[in-house]
Amino acid sequence: MRTLRLSLKSRRALLGLAFISPWLIGFIFLFATPLLQSIRFSLSNLSVAPGGYVLDFIGLKNFKDAILVDATFNRILVDSVGAMLLNVPMILFFSLFTATLLNQKFKGRTMARAIFFLPVILASSAVAAAESAGLINLMGDISAVDTSAEGGASFNVVSIVRMLNDVGLPMAYVDYIVEAIMRIYDIVSSSGVQILIFLAALQSVPGSMYEVAKIEGATAYESFWKITFPMVSPLILTNVIYTIIDSFAGSPVTEAIYQTAFKTQNFGLSSAMSWLYTLVIGLVLVVVGWVLSRRVHYN
Amino acid sequence: MAVSGTDRMVVVPKENYRMQRVRNKTSDLLYSIFRYALIIGISFIILYPLFLKISVAFKDKQDIYNPTIYMIPQHFTLDNIKLAAQVMDYLPLLANTLLFVTITTLLTAISCALAGYGFARFSFPGSNVLFVLVILTILVPTSTLMVPMYLHFRNFDFLGMIRLFTGREGINLLNTYWPSMITAATAGGLKAGLFIYIFRQFFKGMPKEIEEAALIDGAGGFRTFARIMLPNAISPLITVILFSFVWQYNDTFYSALFMSESPLISLKVASLPAQANQLIPQLMGFGSNSGMKADPNYVAMIVDTGILLAIAPLIILYLFVQRYFVESIERSGVVG
Numbered sequence: 311m312r313t314l315r316l317s318l319k320s321r322r323a324l325l326g327l328a329f330i331s332p333w334l335i336g337f338i339f340l341f342a343t344p345l346l347q348s349i350r351f352s353l354s355n356l357s358v359a360p361g362g363y364v365l366d367f368i369g370l371k372n373f374k375d376a377i378l379v380d381a382t383f384n385r386i387l388v389d390s391v392g393a394m395l396l397n398v399p400m401i402l403f404f405s406l407f408t409a410t411l412l413n414q415k416f417k418g419r420t421m422a423r424a425i426f427f428l429p430v431i432l433a434s435s436a437v438a439a440a441e442s443a444g445l446i447n448l449m450g451d452i453s454a455v456d457t458s459a460e461g462g463a464s465f466n467v468v469s470i471v472r473m474l475n476d477v478g479l480p481m482a483y484v485d486y487i488v489e490a491i492m493r494i495y496d497i498v499s500s501s502g503v504q505i506l507i508f509l510a511a512l513q514s515v516p517g518s519m520y521e522v523a524k525i526e527g528a529t530a531y532e533s534f535w536k537i538t539f540p541m542v543s544p545l546i547l548t549n550v551i552y553t554i555i556d557s558f559a560g561s562p563v564t565e566a567i568y569q570t571a572f573k574t575q576n577f578g579l580s581s582a583m584s585w586l587y588t589l590v591i592g593l594v595l596v597v598v599g600w601v602l603s604r605r606v607h608y609n
Numbered sequence: 610m611a612v613s614g615t616d617r618m619v620v621v622p623k624e625n626y627r628m629q630r631v632r633n634k635t636s637d638l639l640y641s642i643f644r645y646a647l648i649i650g651i652s653f654i655i656l657y658p659l660f661l662k663i664s665v666a667f668k669d670k671q672d673i674y675n676p677t678i679y680m681i682p683q684h685f686t687l688d689n690i691k692l693a694a695q696v697m698d699y700l701p702l703l704a705n706t707l708l709f710v711t712i713t714t715l716l717t718a719i720s721c722a723l724a725g726y727g728f729a730r731f732s733f734p735g736s737n738v739l740f741v742l743v744i745l746t747i748l749v750p751t752s753t754l755m756v757p758m759y760l761h762f763r764n765f766d767f768l769g770m771i772r773l774f775t776g777r778e779g780i781n782l783l784n785t786y787w788p789s790m791i792t793a794a795t796a797g798g799l800k801a802g803l804f805i806y807i808f809r810q811f812f813k814g815m816p817k818e819i820e821e822a823a824l825i826d827g828a829g830g831f832r833t834f835a836r837i838m839l840p841n842a843i844s845p846l847i848t849v850i851l852f853s854f855v856w857q858y859n860d861t862f863y864s865a866l867f868m869s870e871s872p873l874i875s876l877k878v879a880s881l882p883a884q885a886n887q888l889i890p891q892l893m894g895f896g897s898n899s900g901m902k903a904d905p906n907y908v909a910m911i912v913d914t915g916i917l918l919a920i921a922p923l924i925i926l927y928l929f930v931q932r933y934f935v936e937s938i939e940r941s942g943v944v945g
Contacts, residue, residue: 325830326731330739333724333805336795339767341746344757351756363760408651411644418648424931425652431927432659434859436879437916498654555748564752564862577756584753591750 352581363577372582383566383583390561391590397497398553400490402546405501409508410538430502500556504549511545512538543606550598554591563587659924662917665910666690673906693914696888697877703922706858706874709786713793714853717804720796721849722842725808726834730820740809747802751862759866762788788867799856799863804849811845812838847933858923878919885911 316324327334352372354365376383412423474484490497515538523533558564567587571580660680669684694700728740765787766779782788792798796805815838823833839846861875869876877884885908 322731323733326727326733326736328830329727329731329834330724332720332794333727333743333796333801334739336720336792336797337742337746340758340761340792340795340797341749341754344754344761345749347757347760348753356756411648414644416641416644420932422648422652424927425655427931428655428659428924428927431855431923432920434861434875434878434920436859436861436875437920439861439879440881440912440916495654495658498651555750558750559862564750567752568755568865571756571759577760581753581756584750584755588750588753592748595748 348581348584351578352585354578356577356581358575358577368578372578373586375579376583376586380570380579380583383563386562386566387587387590390558390563391594393561394554394557394594396486396489397500397557398550400493400497401501401504401553402549404497405504405549406508406542406546408501409505409512410534412505412509413512426505427502429499430506433499433502500553503556504553507545507549507552508542511542515541547599547602547606550602551595554594554598558587558591662913666693666914666917668910670907670910673904673910689910689914690918692889692892693885693911693918695892696885696911697881697915697918698872699918702872702874702877705872707922709789709871709873710854710857712786713789713798713857714850716790716793717796717798717801717853717857718846718850720794721801721804722808722839722846723834724796724805726812726838728805729809729812730817743802743805745802746797747800747806755866758788759783762867782867784868784870786868786871789863792863799853799860804853807845807849808842811842815841847930851930851933854926855923874919878916881915882908882912885915 350365353367353369354372355368357364357366408426412419412426471484471488474487475481479487519537519541520533523537528536563583564587567580567584570576570583664680664682666689667685667687668678668682668689669686670688672678672682672684675683724743728736728743762782764779765782789798793801819837819841820833823837828836859875861879864871864873864876865879889908889911
C-alpha cells in the first residue's frame with residue numbers, strides 16, 4: 311500500500327493537529343465566531359426576524375446607551391469592580407493562610423481538608439438564589455432581610471470596632487477587617503480552589519530547605535517569609551487571576567447583561583454591555599498581572 | 610522554633626537548656642491549641658448551614674415556633690422530605706440530571722485530554738499561538754458570547770449544510786441537550802480551558818521515553834495515547850472529572866441559556882421558592898383557587914429541605930471521593 315511520503319516531523323505535526331482538532335473546531339465555530347459576531351452585534355441594532363435576525367449598523371450608540379442612558383448599568387459595573395478589589399486580597403490572604411495551616415502535620419488533618427474543600431462542591435448560584443428567596447418568604451420582602459441582617463449584626467460590629475480602635479489601629483484598617491469578618495462565610499466558601507492551588511504549591515517546596523533554615527537558626531516566622539512565600543509567589547499570580555475571573559462569573563453585571571438580552575430583547579445593548587465588561591476585566595487583569603509579575607520570584 | 614546549632618548547644622548551661630526545652634514545649638502546645646481552635650472554628654462556619662438544613666429537614670411543623678429547640682428536633686418526621694420531593698418531582702429530576710451531567714462530563718474529559726496531549730507533545734505551526742488562545746477562552750467572560758451562542762443554536766446550521774441539503778433554515782436546538790453536548794465534545798464547555806491547561810501541564814511532565822518506546826514497538830499516535838498515556842494520567846483525570854461534574858451539576862448559566870425548560874436540578878432549585886409557595890397549599894389538600902396561603906415559615910422549611918435534596922448527591926459523591934480529590938490535586942498539574 312502506497313502512502314503519502316512525509317517526513318517524521320510533519321507526520322508528528324499532523325498527528326498533533328489531529329489531537330487538538332476537536333478543540334480547534336469548537337474554538338473556531340463556538341468561540342471565535344461568536345466573539346466576532348458579538349462585536350458586530352454591539353455596533354448594531356439587532357431585531358429577530360422569523361428566519362434569523364436583521365442587523366442595522368448604528369455605530370457606538372449601544373455603548374453610549376449602556377454608559378449614559380441605562381439607569382443602573384454603570385453603577386452595577388463600578389460596584390462589582392469595587393467588590394472584587396475588596397474580595398481578592400481577603401480571599402488570597404485567607405487561602406494562603408489556610409493552605410499553610412492544612413499543610414502542617416496534625417491529627418485529623420484529612421478530615422479538616424475534606425471539610426475545607428466542601429465549599430468547592432457546594433458553591434452554587436442556584437442554591438444561593440433559592441436560599442435568599444426562601445429568606446424573603448420568611449421575612450415578607452427583601453428590605454426586611456436587609457434591615458434584620460443589619461439589626462442582628464450591628465451589636466457585634468460595634469463591639470469589634472471599639473475593640474480594634476482601642477488597640478490603636480487606623481480606621482481604614484478597622485473598616486476593612488470588619489468587612490472581612492462580616493463576610494467570613496462568603497470568603498471561606500469562595501476560596502476552596504485557591505486553597506487547593508496553594509496547597510499543591512506548598513507540597514512542592516522541598517523539605518530540605520526548611521531543615522537547612524532550621525539548622526541555621528531561622529524562626530518559623532522567618533522561614534515563612536524567606537522560603538514559603540517566595541516559593542509560592544508564582545501561584546499568587548495564578549490565584550489572583552483565577553479569583554478575579556471567578557468573582558465576575560456570577561456577578562450582578564452578568565445578571566444585568568442576561569436580563570437586557572432576554573427580558574427586554576435588546577441584544578445589541580446587551581452585547582455592548584458585555585464588551586464594556588470584558589474590557590474592564592481585561593484592564594484589571596493587565597494592571598494586576600503587570601504589578602504582580604514584577605514581584606514574583608521564579609526559580 | 611529557635612533551635613540553636615549544635616556548636617552553640619555545648620556552651621549553654623544545663624539548667625538553661627532545660628528551661629528552653631520547657632519553653633519550646635509550651636509554645637508548641639499553645640500553637641497547636643490555637644491551630645485546633647482556628648480549624649474547628651472555620652469548619653463550623655462551613656458546616657453550620659449544612660447542619661441547619663439537615664435539622665430542618667427532619668423537624669416537624671410544630672417545632673417551628675418552639676424556641677427551646679436548637680438543631681435537634683423534638684418531633685422527627687419525614688414529611689418535609691416527602692413534600693419537598695413531591696414539589697420538585699425529585700427522582701425523575703435526579704435521574705435526568707445525573708444522566709445529562711455524566712455524559713457532558715465524559716465528553717469534556719475526553720476532548721480536553723486529547724487537546725491537552727496535543728498541546729503538550731506535538732509542535733506544529735502555530736502551536737504556541739493556539740495555546741495562548743486556549744488561555745484566552747479562560748479569560749473571556751462567558752456572558753460576552755451569550756447572545757451569539759443563543760442565536761447560533763436557535764438556527765443551528767453547521768457550515769450551511771442543512772440549508773444545502775434540505776433547503777430549510779437551520780434547526781432549533783434550544784431546549785435539547787445538543788448545545789451542551791456539542792460544546793462539551795469540542796472542549797468548549799464550562800471552564801474547559803482550565804481542564805486543557807491541567808492536562809497539558811501533566812503530560813508535559815511525563816517522560817518522553819515511554820512514547821518513543823511505544824513508537825518503536827509500532828503503536829500509532831492514538832494507540833499510544835489510549836493505551837499508555839491515558840492510563841498513566843489517572844490523577845488529572847480524576848481532578849477534571851470531579852470538577853467538571855460538580856460545576857456542570859451546579860451550572861445555571863449554560864442551562865438557563867440553552868435549556869431553560871429542561872428538567873435539571875440547578876434550574877429547579879432556583880425556582881424552588883416560587884414553586885413551593887404555589888404547590889404546597891394544593892398538596893396539603895386545599896384547592897388551587899381557595900386563596901389559601903401556606904405558612905411562610907413552613908414554606909421556608911420545605912425550600913431548605915429541597916435545597917438539601919438537591920445537594921445531597923454531591924455530598925454523597927464527595928464523601929466517597931474526597932480522598933482522591935485532595936490527593937489528585939496535590940499531585941496533578943494544577944501547580945504548573
